[in-house]
Amino acid sequence: MSPIDRSRTVRRLAVALGFDLVGIAPAVSPPGYDHFLDWLAEGFAAGMGYLHRHAEARRHPEHVLPGVRSVVMVGLSYKPAEADPPESPRSGKVARYARGRDYHQVLWKRLGTLADRVGDAFPGSHCRAVADSAPLLERDFARLAGLGWIGKNTMLIHKQIGSYTVLGALLTDLDLEPDLPFGADHCGTCTRCLDACPTDAFAGPYRLDAGRCISYATIEHRGDLPDDLAxxxxxxxxxxxxxxxxxxxxxxxxxxxDPELAADPARAAPDLIDLLEADDEAIARLIRGSAMTRAKRSGMLRNAAALLAERGLSEALPALADRLEDEDPVVRAACARAMARIGNGKRAQSLGDEEGKAKQ
Structure with a gap:
């Protein structure tokens, strides 16, 4: 069977499993590898030390699967069908990809099935499924596979389904006919993503400073949040x-x-005070089986306290006070800080009211 015929078979098998995007890239050193090293050298990875430790392994997919010849890239859209719930002072927003089932689990299972079917179609071949689970520059290979371009916000963008996508890869030692790489950049002169970021996390187009990114702060940052992040x-x-x-x-x-990535309404905008008052089993039910497990119990409670402090919500004080006895020092510190912030805000408002009355 020719590489073209093998590619058609693999693509047919992937499409049958419900992937929204399927493309094939050659197993080469990713074109953005030097840019990645420069990004690390500038300190933009913040506290994600694992990116430094595994930097060399990202130089070539051979480090992920010895003998690899092709990288089959797949994608799933997770854009919700329903409108976002209305915001309230007590609610916290959750990124859309984390509102449904953990996409890692969805991709791993489906890619595992694809690997089995490819193995049945081509006995003796070897495959490895990857979805944020190995040192691979997935967006680079998605572009090489013709699935879209990398936008100024560093997200992969597809012309039809946008950027609300999750990516996975199947590395194989099969010699497949690759797709044409996506060569165009359809961002043009638009800078809306850069301009809209409220924390100025972009040092420029295609250059994200993770240390200033809200996603990094709420998910990857471990321990107490510095005041500027909180x-x-x-x-x-x-x-x-x-x-x-x-x-x-x-x-x-x-x-x-994809029904497996459909949003759970309970995860779209959790009540922050209810979250602080919840027992461990209730917190586990909220995050279990979703990408929110990455932040763990500690991060979720820490973030909830920070949001309530940011809003100066005095009705949260009893719930915050109860967490001063929490077993987790990060949670205790976040709640103590929140109570101080809210208390100082109330004190400042009281002083302002008194000064206003004095001037009347």
Whole structure:
């Protein structure tokens, strides 16, 4: 069978499993590898030390699967069909990809099935499924596979389904006919994603400073949040979608059609005070099986306290006070800080009221 025929078979098998995007890239050193090294050298990875430790492994997919010859890239859209719930002072926003089932689990299972079927079709071949689980520059290979371009907000953008996508890869030692790489950049002169970021997390087009990113602060940052991060979450409890919300390519993109990634209404805008008052089992039920497990119990409660402090919500004081006895020192510190912030805000308002009365 020729590489072209093998590619057709693999693509047919992937499409049958419900992937929205399927493309094939050659197993080469990713074109953006030097840019990635420069990004690391500038300190833009913040506290994500694992990116430095595994930097060399990202030089070539051979480090992920010895003998690899082709990289089959797949994608799923997770754009919700329903409108976002109305915001309230007590609620926290959750990034859209984390509202449904954990996409890692969805991709791993489906890619595992694809690997089995490819193995049945081509006995003796070897495959490895990857979805954020190995040192691979997935967006680079998605572009090489013709699935879209990397936008100024560093997200992969597809002309039809936008950027609300999750990516996975199947590495194989099969010699497949690759797709043409996506060569165009359809961002043009648009800078809406850069301009909309409330924390100025972009050092420039295609250059994200993770240390200033709300998604990093609420998910990847471990331990206490520095004051500048804690006071700049802008309503986000987990992740952030602002740079995608303003992207013109997402306006007309259809909703995702995969039922496994459909949003759970309970995860779209959790009540922050209820979260602080919840027992461990209730917290586990909220985050279990979703991408929110990445922040763990500690991060979710820490972030909730920071949001309540940012809003100066005095009705949260009893719930915050109860958490001063929490077993987790990060949670205790976040709640103590929140109570101080809210208390100082009330004191400042009281002084302002008194000064106003004195002038009358």
């Amino acid at each position: 006071d700049s979450l802008h309503g986000w409890l987990f992740g952030c979608d602002i740079c995608q919300e303003v992207c013109p390519w997402n306006r007309k993109a259809p909703p995702g059609r």
